[in-house]
Amino acid sequence: MCNNGVVPTESSRVRSMNETRDRILDVALDVLGENPDAGMGDIASAAGVVRRTVYGHFPSRLDLVRTLTERAVTEMTAVLTEVNASDAEADAAWAEFIARLWPVAHRYRVLLALRRGEYGEAIHGLLGPVDELLADLVKRGQDTDVFAQHLSAGILSQVAYGVVFAIADSDLSNGTLGARAATITSLLMLGVPETRAIALVGDQP
């Protein structure tokens, strides 16, 4: 009884439990990424676990998706706030943002497809803060005449990172090739001249 606390990881029990829980979440991203309509059974099998066990960790399918979304929001806001805090030019900040966001966006690309139909509302709600931060960055770029103004900051930011997700969803998406392509393409559509865009990604490979 050297341990009067309640949750000092309790050594192994809860740790292995958390491992399976995390494994389910990780594998759910992959499975749902390939087929957003995959069932709990598919996810369970892919995680090397029985369907019943998944329900032990997540009472319903919605809980699983929500947890996934919360995870994504946490990671993305972390990157975004950090980049947003820097005093670099908006286009440079955007380039750095995409470069660092890329692995995250690629992992959670399924949320794009999941946004419509059934869980769309829940996901949309959770993604709200991310959308705001994104719009702030774009607005800063527009105010300093770095970004084009043919669209409002709200719409433009949505479309711009929609493209990032679209490329992340594309066939040849992993590797740094996708990151470069996504950064350049999004910069271009934000109105940054091609030479400048290429120079920016050169800085941040």
Add this chain to the structure above:
Amino acid sequence: MCNNGVVPTESSRVRSMNETRDRILDVALDVLGENPDAGMGDIASAAGVVRRTVYGHFPSRLDLVRTLTERAVTEMTAVLTEVNASDAEADAAWAEFIARLWPVAHRYRVLLALRRGEYGEAIHGLLGPVDELLADLVKRGQDTDVFAQHLSAGILSQVAYGVVFAIADSDLSNGTLGARAATITSLLMLGVPETRAIALVGDQP
């Protein structure tokens, strides 16, 4: 028996039948556009018809979606071949293409969502010719140094008209505002300078 032919519209019978058939197709685009997972029942109700009747025209859900896709392919290839035949600069051709494609893309935007999951393969196969024509146009632009080359013509064309569909799918999509936004944005991401892009859409409102 003044009529020895086989299909002189047979006056009314088959005509009213074709009307309901077309109405089902039209309404299916709307319903599926709002919710790609809508069932045959929803489509039937929206068309003012019983579910059983829909199955009378389309033996299975796949048949309905396939017919819808074939329709889209027909309309899109018509526009694309016409634009592709012109000897204008590639960026001007693209601008005209988007302007004329816009209503079509907006109507069939649901196919974007339907491309993944269940019918994805069938749709993808039917859309093949469109993809080729699109890639040809982009490649022409790249060869004449009008479009950027940070991505291959195949990928770039996909991403570019993916954006068009994304904007068509956006909330404020109908009206000419969406068409302008889609044209400018796609031109920008193709590497066309902002001033040139705006001039191009000015020519074709």
Add this chain to the structure above:
DNA sequence: TCTCCGTTGCACACCAGTGTGCAATCTACT
């Protein structure tokens, strides 16, 4: 008037996924 034939309304079987219940099993901790 009588006959097609599209349409309707209802029936059914089928399937796939969801979520729950419960006894059995295995394992880490005491």
Add this chain to the structure above:
DNA sequence: AGTAGATTGCACACTGGTGTGCAACGGAGA
């Protein structure tokens, strides 16, 4: 050894969509 707890394997009920069968209705055409 004993126990708590996660996991398993199987059961079940429920839902919702699909596709089919069939008798009945109703209007246009012979």
